[in-house]
Amino acid sequence: MGLFRRNQVAKPQDRRVATRYSVDCAATLKMLGGDRHGRLSDLSEAGARLDTPTPPSEGVSGLLSWNGHEHFGKVVWANERSCGLVFERPLPQSVIDQTVDTVEVPSGPVANFGNIPLGQRRSRRASLVSEG
Template sequence: MGIQRPRSGSTGSRHFNRLRLGVPATLVLTSGNRPCLIDDISCTGTRLRSETALTAGETAVLSFHELRLFATVRWARERECGLHFDRPLDLEDMQGMLWITENRALYDRMCAAGHAMDWADGIRD
């Protein structure tokens, strides 16, 4: 499976591949940081879940590893919402997301090891 740019003449409103991730991230809002789960992502936006409801029109920064993605909440239903990124994700970033989907067990082990190292270094509680 590869990452592709939009197809000309495509039907519907979705023009980019979406990757199903199910990975934790942080949503940075003016009211504070909120943990969230990225359900799926494309180069133009993402669908995520949060423990607290968001409001359409809010601006946010989605923080995932080294990525900081400025976005606007396009729609919100209960604890689920859709974000539209201010700028499309680079192809390299999307390929990194694809790597996560194809190597999930390794990704989870790397995250666990990173959290353990941070804790040992006194960075995390």
């Protein structure tokens, strides 16, 4: 019964063939038209995502530099705050592992000590809770 046969709909295939890793480190895209500084937020052996206030246009090629690594790639998409790059050659897994394992710690004081009142008693309720 050909009339009642279900039509097989082809499932859309995922374009990505490599595992993507969420990362957060400083990066620079070096191009002939000028460098773009930002944060690397996504990395795989095939490409990366760079978050930057002024992303380059689609089709621009450049050298992505981060944590002592450099890799040549091409911008394949861009929006107001980020761009996606495809690498010319696959990124070695060891470079991905080093990037994923690196955790950047912001430098500077955690709090402005001038804003902490010294010598003042806590509220009565807070002192009752701590005594009880």
